Amino acid sequence: MASHGVKSSQIRIEITESALLSNTEAVIKEHISRFHEDGYQVWLDDFGSGFSSLNNLQNFDFDLLKIDMAFLRHANEKTPTILMDVIDMAKRLGIETLSEGVETKDEYDFLHSIGCVLAQGFYFSQPLPKDKITAKRKERGLEFESLAEHAFYKKIGQINVLNALYPFSGKNDQDLAETVPVMLLLDKGGDLEPIYSNKAAQNWCQSLRLRGAGFEFDCRREFLTLVKQLGETADGEIIEENFRIKDYAGRLRLQLVAEMPGQRAYVINTNMV
Incomplete structure:
Protein backbone atom coordinates (compact mmCIF):
# COMPACT_ATOMS: atom_id res chain seq x y z
CA MET A 1 0.00 0.00 0.00
CA GLN A 158 -19.34 12.47 16.99
CA ILE A 159 -21.69 14.97 18.65
CA ASN A 160 -24.66 13.08 20.04
CA VAL A 161 -27.60 15.13 18.79
CA LEU A 162 -29.99 12.86 20.67
CA ASN A 163 -28.19 13.84 23.84
CA ALA A 164 -26.55 17.06 22.77
CA LEU A 165 -26.36 18.45 26.31
CA TYR A 166 -23.64 15.90 27.07
CA PRO A 167 -20.74 18.16 25.98
CA PHE A 168 -21.96 20.81 28.43
CA SER A 169 -23.00 18.72 31.43
CA GLY A 170 -21.11 15.43 31.15
CA LYS A 171 -24.44 13.70 31.74
CA ASN A 172 -26.73 11.79 29.42
CA ASP A 173 -30.29 13.02 29.91
CA GLN A 174 -32.34 12.32 26.79
CA ASP A 175 -35.57 13.76 28.21
CA LEU A 176 -33.89 17.06 29.13
CA ALA A 177 -32.08 17.19 25.78
CA GLU A 178 -35.45 17.20 24.01
CA THR A 179 -36.68 20.29 25.89
CA VAL A 180 -33.55 22.48 25.78
CA PRO A 181 -32.74 24.20 22.45
CA VAL A 182 -29.56 22.66 20.99
CA MET A 183 -28.00 23.45 17.61
CA LEU A 184 -24.95 22.53 15.56
CA LEU A 185 -23.83 25.47 13.42
CA LEU A 186 -21.26 25.77 10.64
CA ASP A 187 -19.26 28.97 10.15
CA LYS A 188 -17.63 29.34 6.72
CA GLY A 189 -16.86 33.02 7.18
CA GLY A 190 -20.28 34.30 6.13
CA ASP A 191 -23.66 33.61 7.68
CA LEU A 192 -23.87 30.67 10.06
CA GLU A 193 -25.33 27.53 8.49
CA PRO A 194 -27.41 25.10 10.59
CA ILE A 195 -26.19 21.51 10.49
CA TYR A 196 -28.67 20.23 13.04
CA SER A 197 -31.24 21.62 15.45
CA ASN A 198 -33.54 19.71 17.76
CA LYS A 199 -37.27 20.40 17.89
CA ALA A 200 -36.92 22.71 20.89
CA ALA A 201 -34.34 24.80 18.99
CA GLN A 202 -36.55 24.97 15.89
CA ASN A 203 -39.49 26.18 17.97
CA TRP A 204 -37.31 28.67 19.84
CA CYS A 205 -35.86 30.15 16.64
CA GLN A 206 -39.38 30.52 15.26
CA SER A 207 -40.42 32.36 18.42
CA LEU A 208 -37.63 34.91 17.85
CA ARG A 209 -39.62 36.32 14.93
CA LEU A 210 -41.52 38.79 17.12
CA ARG A 211 -44.81 40.29 16.03
CA GLY A 212 -46.81 43.00 17.70
CA ALA A 213 -49.15 45.90 17.03
CA GLY A 214 -47.76 47.54 13.92
CA PHE A 215 -44.31 45.92 13.99
CA GLU A 216 -42.47 42.76 13.12
CA PHE A 217 -38.89 42.13 14.20
CA ASP A 218 -36.78 39.09 13.37
CA CYS A 219 -34.39 38.53 16.29
CA ARG A 220 -32.77 35.46 14.78
CA ARG A 221 -30.15 37.42 12.85
CA GLU A 222 -29.22 39.40 15.96
CA PHE A 223 -28.92 36.17 17.94
CA LEU A 224 -26.81 34.44 15.26
CA THR A 225 -24.55 37.50 15.08
CA LEU A 226 -23.98 37.11 18.82
CA VAL A 227 -23.22 33.41 18.33
CA LYS A 228 -20.77 34.20 15.53
CA GLN A 229 -18.94 36.81 17.60
CA LEU A 230 -18.71 34.45 20.55
CA GLY A 231 -17.62 31.57 18.32
CA GLU A 232 -14.70 33.54 16.94
CA THR A 233 -13.15 33.50 20.43
CA ALA A 234 -13.84 29.80 21.06
CA ASP A 235 -10.90 27.45 21.47
CA GLY A 236 -12.56 24.20 22.53
CA GLU A 237 -13.53 25.23 26.04
CA ILE A 238 -17.18 25.85 26.90
CA ILE A 239 -18.04 29.56 26.68
CA GLU A 240 -21.06 30.96 28.53
CA GLU A 241 -22.62 34.36 27.94
CA ASN A 242 -25.80 36.09 29.08
CA PHE A 243 -27.81 37.81 26.36
CA ARG A 244 -30.87 40.00 25.93
CA ILE A 245 -32.65 40.47 22.61
CA LYS A 246 -35.87 42.50 22.72
CA ASP A 247 -38.07 40.72 25.26
CA TYR A 248 -35.88 37.61 25.38
CA ALA A 249 -33.16 37.11 27.98
CA GLY A 250 -31.17 33.97 28.46
CA ARG A 251 -27.82 32.27 28.76
CA LEU A 252 -25.94 30.95 25.75
CA ARG A 253 -23.43 28.11 25.97
CA LEU A 254 -21.13 27.43 23.04
CA GLN A 255 -18.34 24.99 22.30
CA LEU A 256 -16.09 24.68 19.27
CA VAL A 257 -16.31 21.04 18.12
CA ALA A 258 -14.30 21.07 14.87
CA GLU A 259 -12.25 23.39 12.71
CA MET A 260 -10.32 23.40 9.46
CA PRO A 261 -9.00 26.23 7.30
CA GLY A 262 -11.96 28.49 6.53
CA GLN A 263 -14.53 26.51 8.54
CA ARG A 264 -15.51 26.11 12.19
CA ALA A 265 -18.39 24.18 13.75
CA TYR A 266 -20.07 24.94 17.07
CA VAL A 267 -22.58 23.20 19.29
CA ILE A 268 -24.73 25.63 21.26
CA ASN A 269 -27.59 25.52 23.69
CA THR A 270 -29.67 28.22 25.32
CA ASN A 271 -31.61 28.59 28.54
CA MET A 272 -34.19 31.34 28.87
CA VAL A 273 -34.31 33.33 32.09
Whole structure:
Protein backbone atom coordinates (compact mmCIF):
# COMPACT_ATOMS: atom_id res chain seq x y z
CA MET A 1 0.00 0.00 0.00
CA ALA A 2 2.85 2.37 0.80
CA SER A 3 4.08 2.14 -2.78
CA HIS A 4 0.69 3.50 -3.92
CA GLY A 5 0.58 6.26 -1.30
CA VAL A 6 -2.24 4.59 0.66
CA LYS A 7 -2.10 4.82 4.45
CA SER A 8 -3.50 2.15 6.74
CA SER A 9 -5.71 4.84 8.31
CA GLN A 10 -7.53 5.10 4.96
CA ILE A 11 -8.43 1.39 4.87
CA ARG A 12 -11.47 -0.09 6.63
CA ILE A 13 -11.67 -3.73 7.71
CA GLU A 14 -15.25 -5.03 7.84
CA ILE A 15 -16.30 -8.04 9.89
CA THR A 16 -19.84 -9.39 9.61
CA GLU A 17 -21.79 -10.43 12.67
CA SER A 18 -22.09 -13.93 11.23
CA ALA A 19 -18.28 -14.21 11.17
CA LEU A 20 -18.24 -13.55 14.91
CA LEU A 21 -20.49 -16.55 15.46
CA SER A 22 -18.24 -18.91 13.50
CA ASN A 23 -14.93 -17.99 15.20
CA THR A 24 -13.77 -18.05 18.80
CA GLU A 25 -13.84 -14.80 20.73
CA ALA A 26 -10.10 -14.94 21.44
CA VAL A 27 -9.22 -15.26 17.73
CA ILE A 28 -11.42 -12.32 16.73
CA LYS A 29 -10.09 -10.14 19.55
CA GLU A 30 -6.51 -10.89 18.57
CA HIS A 31 -7.07 -9.96 14.94
CA ILE A 32 -8.97 -6.77 15.78
CA SER A 33 -6.17 -5.77 18.13
CA ARG A 34 -3.54 -6.38 15.46
CA PHE A 35 -5.50 -4.36 12.90
CA HIS A 36 -5.75 -1.47 15.36
CA GLU A 37 -2.03 -1.65 16.15
CA ASP A 38 -1.31 -1.32 12.43
CA GLY A 39 -3.58 1.73 12.13
CA TYR A 40 -6.67 0.19 10.50
CA GLN A 41 -10.25 0.89 11.52
CA VAL A 42 -12.42 -2.18 12.10
CA TRP A 43 -16.13 -1.99 11.29
CA LEU A 44 -18.93 -4.35 12.32
CA ASP A 45 -21.10 -5.09 9.27
CA ASP A 46 -24.80 -6.02 9.34
CA PHE A 47 -25.22 -4.87 12.92
CA GLY A 48 -28.54 -6.03 14.34
CA SER A 49 -28.92 -8.97 11.97
CA GLY A 50 -27.31 -11.48 14.31
CA PHE A 51 -28.39 -12.91 17.62
CA SER A 52 -25.65 -11.46 19.82
CA SER A 53 -25.39 -7.81 18.79
CA LEU A 54 -25.13 -6.36 22.29
CA ASN A 55 -22.66 -9.04 23.34
CA ASN A 56 -20.53 -8.11 20.34
CA LEU A 57 -20.38 -4.48 21.43
CA GLN A 58 -19.39 -5.56 24.91
CA ASN A 59 -16.75 -8.08 23.85
CA PHE A 60 -15.09 -6.46 20.83
CA ASP A 61 -13.61 -3.03 20.07
CA PHE A 62 -15.22 -1.84 16.85
CA ASP A 63 -14.78 1.65 15.41
CA LEU A 64 -18.08 1.74 13.52
CA LEU A 65 -21.40 -0.09 13.29
CA LYS A 66 -22.98 -0.62 9.87
CA ILE A 67 -26.73 -0.79 10.36
CA ASP A 68 -28.70 -2.62 7.66
CA MET A 69 -31.66 -0.46 6.66
CA ALA A 70 -33.74 -3.52 5.83
CA PHE A 71 -34.52 -3.15 9.51
CA LEU A 72 -36.21 0.21 8.82
CA ARG A 73 -38.23 -1.12 5.90
CA HIS A 74 -39.78 -3.78 8.14
CA ALA A 75 -40.68 -1.03 10.57
CA ASN A 76 -43.43 -0.70 13.11
CA GLU A 77 -44.08 1.85 15.84
CA LYS A 78 -41.11 0.52 17.84
CA THR A 79 -38.53 0.97 15.09
CA PRO A 80 -37.68 4.70 15.47
CA THR A 81 -37.13 4.28 19.21
CA ILE A 82 -34.88 1.26 18.68
CA LEU A 83 -32.79 3.04 16.04
CA MET A 84 -32.49 6.18 18.15
CA ASP A 85 -31.31 4.16 21.12
CA VAL A 86 -28.77 2.27 18.97
CA ILE A 87 -27.32 5.57 17.69
CA ASP A 88 -27.33 7.09 21.18
CA MET A 89 -25.67 4.01 22.70
CA ALA A 90 -23.01 3.82 19.98
CA LYS A 91 -22.02 7.46 20.38
CA ARG A 92 -21.77 7.13 24.15
CA LEU A 93 -19.45 4.18 23.55
CA GLY A 94 -17.36 6.25 21.13
CA ILE A 95 -18.45 4.17 18.11
CA GLU A 96 -19.47 5.72 14.78
CA THR A 97 -22.55 4.58 12.88
CA LEU A 98 -23.29 4.10 9.18
CA SER A 99 -26.59 3.06 7.64
CA GLU A 100 -26.34 0.83 4.58
CA GLY A 101 -29.12 0.18 2.12
CA VAL A 102 -30.59 3.70 2.28
CA GLU A 103 -33.03 3.94 -0.64
CA THR A 104 -35.20 7.02 -0.11
CA LYS A 105 -34.87 10.65 0.94
CA ASP A 106 -37.26 10.04 3.84
CA GLU A 107 -34.96 7.33 5.18
CA TYR A 108 -31.92 9.56 4.80
CA ASP A 109 -33.65 12.56 6.44
CA PHE A 110 -34.76 10.45 9.40
CA LEU A 111 -31.27 9.04 9.91
CA HIS A 112 -29.75 12.53 9.71
CA SER A 113 -32.26 13.79 12.28
CA ILE A 114 -31.08 11.22 14.84
CA GLY A 115 -27.38 11.77 14.19
CA CYS A 116 -26.43 8.93 11.84
CA VAL A 117 -24.37 11.07 9.48
CA LEU A 118 -22.85 8.31 7.34
CA ALA A 119 -25.03 6.50 4.81
CA GLN A 120 -24.76 4.41 1.68
CA GLY A 121 -27.31 2.91 -0.66
CA PHE A 122 -29.29 3.28 -3.87
CA TYR A 123 -30.55 6.71 -2.75
CA PHE A 124 -27.09 7.94 -3.75
CA SER A 125 -26.19 5.38 -6.42
CA GLN A 126 -26.13 1.70 -7.22
CA PRO A 127 -22.64 0.12 -7.41
CA LEU A 128 -20.93 1.39 -10.57
CA PRO A 129 -17.72 0.75 -12.51
CA LYS A 130 -15.10 3.45 -12.12
CA ASP A 131 -15.69 4.98 -15.56
CA LYS A 132 -19.35 5.75 -14.73
CA ILE A 133 -18.83 7.24 -11.29
CA THR A 134 -17.91 10.72 -12.56
CA ALA A 135 -21.14 11.02 -14.57
CA LYS A 136 -23.21 9.86 -11.60
CA ARG A 137 -21.50 12.37 -9.31
CA LYS A 138 -22.33 15.21 -11.69
CA GLU A 139 -25.92 14.00 -12.04
CA ARG A 140 -26.46 13.90 -8.26
CA GLY A 141 -24.26 16.88 -7.39
CA LEU A 142 -22.03 14.70 -5.21
CA GLU A 143 -18.47 15.66 -4.31
CA PHE A 144 -15.55 13.77 -2.85
CA GLU A 145 -14.37 14.86 0.59
CA SER A 146 -10.78 15.93 1.05
CA LEU A 147 -8.91 14.30 3.93
CA ALA A 148 -9.21 17.55 5.87
CA GLU A 149 -12.97 17.70 5.28
CA HIS A 150 -13.32 14.05 6.29
CA ALA A 151 -11.58 14.69 9.62
CA PHE A 152 -13.63 17.87 10.14
CA TYR A 153 -17.03 16.27 9.55
CA LYS A 154 -16.05 13.17 11.49
CA LYS A 155 -15.63 15.32 14.59
CA ILE A 156 -19.01 16.93 13.97
CA GLY A 157 -20.58 13.49 13.56
CA GLN A 158 -19.34 12.47 16.99
CA ILE A 159 -21.69 14.97 18.65
CA ASN A 160 -24.66 13.08 20.04
CA VAL A 161 -27.60 15.13 18.79
CA LEU A 162 -29.99 12.86 20.67
CA ASN A 163 -28.19 13.84 23.84
CA ALA A 164 -26.55 17.06 22.77
CA LEU A 165 -26.36 18.45 26.31
CA TYR A 166 -23.64 15.90 27.07
CA PRO A 167 -20.74 18.16 25.98
CA PHE A 168 -21.96 20.81 28.43
CA SER A 169 -23.00 18.72 31.43
CA GLY A 170 -21.11 15.43 31.15
CA LYS A 171 -24.44 13.70 31.74
CA ASN A 172 -26.73 11.79 29.42
CA ASP A 173 -30.29 13.02 29.91
CA GLN A 174 -32.34 12.32 26.79
CA ASP A 175 -35.57 13.76 28.21
CA LEU A 176 -33.89 17.06 29.13
CA ALA A 177 -32.08 17.19 25.78
CA GLU A 178 -35.45 17.20 24.01
CA THR A 179 -36.68 20.29 25.89
CA VAL A 180 -33.55 22.48 25.78
CA PRO A 181 -32.74 24.20 22.45
CA VAL A 182 -29.56 22.66 20.99
CA MET A 183 -28.00 23.45 17.61
CA LEU A 184 -24.95 22.53 15.56
CA LEU A 185 -23.83 25.47 13.42
CA LEU A 186 -21.26 25.77 10.64
CA ASP A 187 -19.26 28.97 10.15
CA LYS A 188 -17.63 29.34 6.72
CA GLY A 189 -16.86 33.02 7.18
CA GLY A 190 -20.28 34.30 6.13
CA ASP A 191 -23.66 33.61 7.68
CA LEU A 192 -23.87 30.67 10.06
CA GLU A 193 -25.33 27.53 8.49
CA PRO A 194 -27.41 25.10 10.59
CA ILE A 195 -26.19 21.51 10.49
CA TYR A 196 -28.67 20.23 13.04
CA SER A 197 -31.24 21.62 15.45
CA ASN A 198 -33.54 19.71 17.76
CA LYS A 199 -37.27 20.40 17.89
CA ALA A 200 -36.92 22.71 20.89
CA ALA A 201 -34.34 24.80 18.99
CA GLN A 202 -36.55 24.97 15.89
CA ASN A 203 -39.49 26.18 17.97
CA TRP A 204 -37.31 28.67 19.84
CA CYS A 205 -35.86 30.15 16.64
CA GLN A 206 -39.38 30.52 15.26
CA SER A 207 -40.42 32.36 18.42
CA LEU A 208 -37.63 34.91 17.85
CA ARG A 209 -39.62 36.32 14.93
CA LEU A 210 -41.52 38.79 17.12
CA ARG A 211 -44.81 40.29 16.03
CA GLY A 212 -46.81 43.00 17.70
CA ALA A 213 -49.15 45.90 17.03
CA GLY A 214 -47.76 47.54 13.92
CA PHE A 215 -44.31 45.92 13.99
CA GLU A 216 -42.47 42.76 13.12
CA PHE A 217 -38.89 42.13 14.20
CA ASP A 218 -36.78 39.09 13.37
CA CYS A 219 -34.39 38.53 16.29
CA ARG A 220 -32.77 35.46 14.78
CA ARG A 221 -30.15 37.42 12.85
CA GLU A 222 -29.22 39.40 15.96
CA PHE A 223 -28.92 36.17 17.94
CA LEU A 224 -26.81 34.44 15.26
CA THR A 225 -24.55 37.50 15.08
CA LEU A 226 -23.98 37.11 18.82
CA VAL A 227 -23.22 33.41 18.33
CA LYS A 228 -20.77 34.20 15.53
CA GLN A 229 -18.94 36.81 17.60
CA LEU A 230 -18.71 34.45 20.55
CA GLY A 231 -17.62 31.57 18.32
CA GLU A 232 -14.70 33.54 16.94
CA THR A 233 -13.15 33.50 20.43
CA ALA A 234 -13.84 29.80 21.06
CA ASP A 235 -10.90 27.45 21.47
CA GLY A 236 -12.56 24.20 22.53
CA GLU A 237 -13.53 25.23 26.04
CA ILE A 238 -17.18 25.85 26.90
CA ILE A 239 -18.04 29.56 26.68
CA GLU A 240 -21.06 30.96 28.53
CA GLU A 241 -22.62 34.36 27.94
CA ASN A 242 -25.80 36.09 29.08
CA PHE A 243 -27.81 37.81 26.36
CA ARG A 244 -30.87 40.00 25.93
CA ILE A 245 -32.65 40.47 22.61
CA LYS A 246 -35.87 42.50 22.72
CA ASP A 247 -38.07 40.72 25.26
CA TYR A 248 -35.88 37.61 25.38
CA ALA A 249 -33.16 37.11 27.98
CA GLY A 250 -31.17 33.97 28.46
CA ARG A 251 -27.82 32.27 28.76
CA LEU A 252 -25.94 30.95 25.75
CA ARG A 253 -23.43 28.11 25.97
CA LEU A 254 -21.13 27.43 23.04
CA GLN A 255 -18.34 24.99 22.30
CA LEU A 256 -16.09 24.68 19.27
CA VAL A 257 -16.31 21.04 18.12
CA ALA A 258 -14.30 21.07 14.87
CA GLU A 259 -12.25 23.39 12.71
CA MET A 260 -10.32 23.40 9.46
CA PRO A 261 -9.00 26.23 7.30
CA GLY A 262 -11.96 28.49 6.53
CA GLN A 263 -14.53 26.51 8.54
CA ARG A 264 -15.51 26.11 12.19
CA ALA A 265 -18.39 24.18 13.75
CA TYR A 266 -20.07 24.94 17.07
CA VAL A 267 -22.58 23.20 19.29
CA ILE A 268 -24.73 25.63 21.26
CA ASN A 269 -27.59 25.52 23.69
CA THR A 270 -29.67 28.22 25.32
CA ASN A 271 -31.61 28.59 28.54
CA MET A 272 -34.19 31.34 28.87
CA VAL A 273 -34.31 33.33 32.09
